[in-house]
Amino acid sequence: MTGLSSRISRFYESLEARDWSALEELLDPDIVYEVPQTRERVSGRAAYLRFNQQYPGDWHLVVRAVHENGSGGAAEVCFCVGGEEMVNVAFFELSAERVRAIRDYWPEPYEPPPGRERLVQRY
Amino acid sequence: MTGLSSRISRFYESLEARDWSALEELLDPDIVYEVPQTRERVSGRAAYLRFNQQYPGDWHLVVRAVHENGSGGAAEVCFCVGGEEMVNVAFFELSAERVRAIRDYWPEPYEPPPGRERLVQRY
Numbered sequence: 001m002t003g004l005s006s007r008i009s010r011f012y013e014s015l016e017a018r019d020w021s022a023l024e025e026l027l028d029p030d031i032v033y034e035v036p037q038t039r040e041r042v043s044g045r046a047a048y049l050r051f052n053q054q055y056p057g058d059w060h061l062v063v064r065a066v067h068e069n070g071s072g073g074a075a076e077v078c079f080c081v082g083g084e085e086m087v088n089v090a091f092f093e094l095s096a097e098r099v100r101a102i103r104d105y106w107p108e109p110y111e112p113p114p115g116r117e118r119l120v121q122r123y
Numbered sequence: 124m125t126g127l128s129s130r131i132s133r134f135y136e137s138l139e140a141r142d143w144s145a146l147e148e149l150l151d152p153d154i155v156y157e158v159p160q161t162r163e164r165v166s167g168r169a170a171y172l173r174f175n176q177q178y179p180g181d182w183h184l185v186v187r188a189v190h191e192n193g194s195g196g197a198a199e200v201c202f203c204v205g206g207e208e209m210v211n212v213a214f215f216e217l218s219a220e221r222v223r224a225i226r227d228y229w230p231e232p233y234e235p236p237p238g239r240e241r242l243v244q245r246y
Contacts, residue, residue: 036210038235040243051242065214067190067197074190074197076214076226087159089212089228091188091199103199105212107230112161119174120163 008066008073008092011099016061020049028100035104057081061088070094131189131196131215134222139184143172151223158227180204184211193217 007026014022024045033042033051042051062078077088086106093101112120130149137145147168156165156174165174182204189198200211209229216224235243 034246035235035243037230037232039232039246040235040239041246042243047242051239054239054242056238065195065197067192067195067214069190069192072188072190074188074199074212074214076197087228089197089214089230091190091197091212105210105228105230106233107160107212107228108233109160109162110229110231112158112163115179116163116174116177119170119177120158120165123157123162123164 007094007099008068008075009063011092012061012063012075012077015052018053020053023052024049026099028095028098031098031100031102033102033104035106037106068092068094130217130222131191131198132186134215135184135186135198135200138175141176143176146175147172149222151218151221154221154223154225156225156227158229160229191215191217 011023011026014020014026027045027048029045030043031045031048033048034040042048059079059081062080063075064078065076067074072094073092075090075092077090079086079088086108089105089107091103092099134146134149137143137149150168150171152168153166154168154171156171157163165171182202185201185203187199187201190196195217196215198213198215200213202209202211209231212228212230214226215222
């Protein structure tokens with residue numbers, strides 16, 4: 001992991017620790033956070049910090065994979081709250097020093113489409 | 124983009140072109156493809172090629188973002204079929220030469236949870 005590569009890891013470490021000053025240091029003042037599935041957007045560092053600080057529940061984050069290059073990256077995260085585990089997937093745009101955009105996805109379980117039963121196994 | 128960084132891009136180019144021999148060259152013989160949301164798994168190169176060759180519809184792929192490091196990567200892709208656009212997000216594990224594992228996510232639209240209306244904007 002390069003210095004760049006650890007930025008997304010530090011982002012999740014600061015969230016998990018509720019270390020809001022560490023998180024703030026990682027964020028561009030003009031950060032744009034989006035949830036494409038709900039078409040929700042949070043614009044600006046103060047608003048995005050507030051969004052996280054007020055996120056309900058005693059949630060915990062376990063990072064499964066992080067991949068970065070100079071200008072961006074992605075993370076696959078286990079989001080655990082109240083005994084429930086959800087997968088969270090996020091794409092990051094990075095400026096030289098900070099996170100300037102996040103697209104955050106919350107894929108939920110669904111039934112497999114019919115017709116491909118013989119092409120797959122269930123686990 | 125390094126040589127490593129272009130592997131996931133070539134993966135999507137070969138899928139979009141239905142260039143099955145190019146795709147085959149990118150795949151580890153023991154590739155494991157998983158859809159965590161449906162708990163479906165396809166094991167092995169021949170089975171995974173068949174899964175793609177038989178995927179229904181005149182689908183097209185537009186890659187929005189790719190991020191890689193030496194051992195893995197992620198892609199955010201627009202999957203278009205019959206006038207419908209879906210987001211596809213995939214995490215890749217790479218061996219020295221080939222794709223050896225894929226976790227493929229299909230996040231669907233949902234209604235925002237109540238209680239955070241004043242923290243976000245809709246777009």
